[in-house]
Amino acid sequence: MADKPEQVLIIEPQNELRFRGPFTGSPIASYMKLTNPTNHQKVYFKIKTTAPKRYCVRPNSGLIKPKEVCEIAVCLQPFDFDPNEKNKHKFMVQTIVAPSEDPDEDVTEIWRDVNQDQLMDTKLKCVFENPVSSTTATKAKASTTTSSKPDSNTTDSKSKAVGDSIKSSPKPENEDKLMKAAQEVNQLRVEESTLRQENLQLREEVMKWKNAALGKDMSYASVPGLSQHPSSPLPMSTTQIVIAVAMVLVGYFLGKLI
Numbered sequence: 001m002a003d004k005p006e007q008v009l010i011i012e013p014q015n016e017l018r019f020r021g022p023f024t025g026s027p028i029a030s031y032m033k034l035t036n037p038t039n040h041q042k043v044y045f046k047i048k049t050t051a052p053k054r055y056c057v058r059p060n061s062g063l064i065k066p067k068e069v070c071e072i073a074v075c076l077q078p079f080d081f082d083p084n085e086k087n088k089h090k091f092m093v094q095t096i097v098a099p100s101e102d103p104d105e106d107v108t109e110i111w112r113d114v115n116q117d118q119l120m121d122t123k124l125k126c127v128f129e130n131p132v133s134s135t136t137a138t139k140a141k142a143s144t145t146t147s148s149k150p151d152s153n154t155t156d157s158k159s160k161a162v163g164d165s166i167k168s169s170p171k172p173e174n175e176d177k178l179m180k181a182a183q184e185v186n187q188l189r190v191e192e193s194t195l196r197q198e199n200l201q202l203r204e205e206v207m208k209w210k211n212a213a214l215g216k217d218m219s220y221a222s223v224p225g226l227s228q229h230p231s232s233p234l235p236m237s238t239t240q241i242v243i244a245v246a247m248v249l250v251g252y253f254l255g256k257l258i
Helices: 107-112 131-144 150-167 172-222 238-257
Strands: 010-012 016-020 028-035 043-049 055-058 061-064 069-076 090-097 120-129
Touching (some): 043 055, 043 107, 055 172, 061 069, 069 172
Antiparallel strands (some): 010 028, 028 069, 043 061, 043 090, 055 069, 090 120
16 A cells, blocks of 8 residues: 655644643633645645544634645533543544645535545644642642741742643633634534424425415316306397398388388
8 A cells, every 4th residue: 555645734733732721610722723835736624533522623624725824723622630531632634635626615525535545644642731730749749848948839839830820721812712613613503403494394385385276276177167268249140130131121111101
């Protein structure tokens, strides 16, 4: 089997995505940046993960034109941190170069019949950093040291805890955007389901109206005489014509005599 081609995109970070806890409150965000360094090649990308229920990726697929940059937000859902689960979650960025005359087709159509020999992929592992655990370890270490400088140790541990708490919430605006994006995704799914149900109901109504219209036309056609034109006046018979002429002549002669 031939070796896979080298990754054409520049992916930052290259090897791992870092998530800083605590992980039980609100979603934690990490970011990827995909850069297309080529001059004339469009590149399709798709992002996969070994734990899809734990993450919200936006966008998780798309098209990057030459010299363009795409930022990916990876949002880790709240969960109870387990040290045994550390470094088990992984992400993979799959890419493929678009054909020379690609009309910017739908992404799903591109990946449906993808040639595996042209597929490029890059793997990143997830690293969880829990400041709660590190603060506890720092306090335990400070209690076992000598009491020569108790105030300085306490100050250092507090400063580390404050520093960790400050670092634990990077880019609050982006996290708010991610929360809103996750809510929008759920709302769109609900609206999609509602629209599908309404579409089915409308189709049923249209079929009912069509059937009713067809039945009405058939009932009109079955009644005799409804489709015929109004009858024209009956022609006069020969006897009636003779009587009319006779009456005219009689009247003429009576007028002469009088």
